[in-house]
Ligand SMILES: *[C@@H]1O[C@H](CO)[C@@H](O)[C@H](O)[C@H]1NC(C)=O
């Protein structure tokens with residue numbers, strides 16, 4: 359039996375390799391948390407199609423259990439510090455995200471977010487140094503002759519490794535702070551008049567004041583509030599490569615005329631037009647949001663019975679994702695008391711102490727099969743912190759949302775869903791029981807919310823090619839063709855002043871100035887001539 363299984367698996371693999379024409383080698387530079395959950399889906403699909411995958415991770419990484427056997431190969435970069443340290447750091451961050459950031463203004467909260475990244479520079483640097491300066495590791499990777507690298511650019515260094523190995527790469531990203539990486543390394547156009555800059559919490563229809571705000575945010579993200587220490591990384595990249603590589607505005611300014619720059623071949627963006635506002639983009643940007651979504655599977659019996667007991671009223675699903683642990687007791691209590699007043703049954707993913715005000719209609723779980731619950735016909739609403747993965751599951755199944763955003767892309771995500779009429783936002787910091795209750799009643803009992811969520815769901819499902827297939831297609835395309843050079847805009851070979859046509863505008867202004875000057879001079883001269891001519895005649 360076992361033997362037969364093995365043989366059929368091998369046959370299947372061969373069939374697939376024949377089917378896709380080609381079995382490639384893929385090197386992955388991932389990031390943790392929700393990023394990994396999304397990337398993993400693509401990698402598992404690649405694995406199924408017979409490609410060989412190697413994942414580069416640091417020994418401090420706490421999400422990957424590289425000791426256990428897995429279909430992925432792990433190449434571990436050994437660094438100081440333990441997984442527990444890393445986990446502690448992330449918990450501190452999550453604590454700040456839940457208990458501090460919501461009390462701050464958008465600006466201050468972004469600043470705090472930035473500080474965490476800047477503080478992490480040292481750790482990112484150690485991982486990078488131990489990877490690129492370990493000759494035996496680099497030689498091993500070089501000898502394997504990878505066909506493509508898949509990179510999550512939220513942590514620097516992936517593109518440096520790709521450049522050193524001479525391997526084309528594909529970026530997978532939701533967005534960077536202020537779209538810096540997409541704008542400067544991908545040349546994604548972001549016109550501030552109608553494209554809200556990431557982490558500004560704005561929509562595509564802006565009043566004058568909002569457009570002003572959008573412009574200010576863009577400038578701040580360019581020059582003040584940056585996710586990385588760009589100068590540091592530019593220096594690091596230059597030392598490792600002997601030349602500059604795209605990393606930032608800073609590199610953009612410093613780049614000598616005519617020098618080539620390596621850039622991502624394809625950008626896989628974790629959103630789609632059900633979620634995004636219509637905006638300009640480039641042909642090497644693929645919007646593959648929701649690629650992790652699947653039809654719902656049957657639920658565990660106990661959970662199903664609980665849901666069925668809700669009768670006509672249905673159920674509400676409540677999860678703050680990775681932030682489940684860190685609510686204060688007071689907050690948990692008034693959330694519970696709001697939930698207790700609903701006629702619906704509530705499934706709440708929560709790990710803290712059981713709140714005293716917990717109603718009979720609410721059950722607490724350590725973990726929820728979120729996608730299966732959102733796909734259940736009795737589910738009426740989803741209370742979410744607004745992570746992209748969760749939002750996409752709700753879009754996929756057409757469930758209206760109550761958003762309690764905290765940090766990173768969450769306020770933006772909820773702003774998008776609000777603008778599309780599929781969500782109500784509740785401010786985590788100032789909310790009362792009554793606010794949460796009224797938001798829930800609105801999305802459950804005002805039919806427009808359900809209708810809009812269903813409309814987004816129909817847009818999501820009505821695509822010529824499924825997002826996961828598109829993501830895999832483009833990665834395989836880059837493998838087959840050693841890149842996607844035909845999609846690369848020539849803007850990558852321009853300097854910033856050529857890109858903005860400042861040289862041409864300057865030239866035209868100079869021409870106009872010369873003409874105006876000449877005409878004025880001529881006029882003055884001829885006026886004088888006529889004047890003196892008349893004078894002469896009179897005499
Ligand atoms: C360099 O990489 C090799 C192979 O991955 C590993 O065995 C070795 O420990 C690394 N050396 C250092 C100094 O990290």
Ligand SMILES: CC(=O)N[C@H]1CO[C@H](CO)[C@@H](O)[C@@H]1O
Pocket residue numbers: 446449450453683684685686710
């Ligand atoms: C309620 C709770 O779990 N609080 C924790 C939040 O995070 C900080 C930092 O990791 C912990 O010290 C708290 O115990």
